[in-house]
Amino acid sequence: NAGVTQTPKFQVLKTxxxxxxxxxxxMNHEYMSWYRQDPGMGLRLIHYSVxxxxxxxxxxxxxxxxxxxxxxxxxxxLLSAAPSQTSVYFCASRDWNYGYTFGSxxxxxxx
Amino acid sequence: GENxxxxxxxxxxQEGDSAVIKCTYSDSASNYFPWYKQELGKRPQLIIxxxxxxxxxxxxxxxxxxxxxxxxxxxxITETQPEDSAVYFCAAVITNxxxxxxxxxxxxxxxx
Numbered sequence: 001n002a003g004v005t006q007t008p009k010f011q012v013l014k015t016x017x018x019x020x021x022x023x024x025x026x027m028n029h030e031y032m033s034w035y036r037q038d039p040g041m042g043l044r045l046i047h048y049s050v051x052x053x054x055x056x057x058x059x060x061x062x063x064x065x066x067x068x069x070x071x072x073x074x075x076x077x078l079l080s081a082a083p084s085q086t087s088v089y090f091c092a093s094r095d096w097n098y099g100y101t102f103g104s105x106x107x108x109x110x111x
Numbered sequence: 112g113e114n115x116x117x118x119x120x121x122x123x124x125q126e127g128d129s130a131v132i133k134c135t136y137s138d139s140a141s142n143y144f145p146w147y148k149q150e151l152g153k154r155p156q157l158i159i160x161x162x163x164x165x166x167x168x169x170x171x172x173x174x175x176x177x178x179x180x181x182x183x184x185x186x187x188i189t190e191t192q193p194e195d196s197a198v199y200f201c202a203a204v205i206t207n208x209x210x211x212x213x214x215x216x217x218x219x220x221x222x223x
Contacts, residue, residue, distance in 0.1 A: 031209045040120070042200055042213035043155070050209060058210065059112070090154060092211070098143045098204060100211060102154040 002026055006091050006103035013081040013110045021076040021106050023091030029101075031094040032074040036060065036087040037105075043090060049074055081110045113138045113203050117214025125222050130188040132217045134201035137182070143204040144184050145211075146175060148197045155200060159186070163206075191221045 007022045025032065033048035045058030049068040063085060065077040074093075078085060091103040114137040124130045136144075142163040147155035161168045161175045161184065168175050172191075177184040188195055201214040 033210070035213075040215060042117075042215040043211075044213070045210055048210060094209060094211075098145075098160070100145070100157070102156075104154050 004091055004093055004101050004103035006089075006106050008106060009104065010107050011109070013078070013108065015081060015083060015110060017081050019078050019081065021078075021089055021091075021108075023074045023076065023103060024072050025074075025093040025101070026072065027093060027095065027101065028071060029093035029095055030071065032068070033058070033092050033094075034064070034066065034074070034076045035090045035092065036085075037090060038087050046076065046089075078108075083110045086110045112210065113141055113205055113212035115201060115203050115212050115214040117201050117217060119217060120215065121218045121220070123220045123222060124191050126191060126193060128191055130186075130191055130195070130219055130221075132186045132199055132201065132219075133183060134185070134203075134214050135181075135183040136203045136212075138203075138205050139179075139182065140205045141182075141203040142206040144175070144177060145202050145204075146173075146186050147200045147202065149200065149216075150197045158199075188219075191219075193221050193223055195219060196221045 004025045030051045034046040035043040037043045044060050047066040049055045089106045094100045117134045145160035148158045149155045172189045174187040198216045
């Protein structure tokens, strides 16, 4: 049982490039979500999903895209990277009893 | 949506003293309030949580209190130790919702 697995752990992008942050969980959780963490601002919700085929926007969705084709995977796509997207990204899933499990994070730098 | 405010943003305490962090929430429909500890470069880790039908919960040196009327909840750490130094986040979840709304965090430093 690996929990929530995020890849890559570190990434440097140039402005305008696109990339996909991967998130996978093996706990059969229906709910998955993506957060970004910036200094002094806590964790802010980007997008979330309550099951395969169902996604919705969170607090800061602009510039990001998601899809959920399987229960296990919830990738986050940056369409055209900007320096303002430099951040640490966490994926999290939740069980039926409010148990949230976080991935180890992806540190993204956009230059 | 839910709005969670957290104070103070930084807290420095002498080893052995107590630390208190306070949070307020905006939506009276919130029913789950977890606290997370995050060490440098690591993921947030749940340290304690409380549900809206409980006023207080304790786990060894850590306790959380909830005042639903005032819509605030607090984390209490007693007999602080150097390993308690970290960033602490409060959060809230609205009933029948899934989204976890975080406070901005408190950086706790325990001085030896």
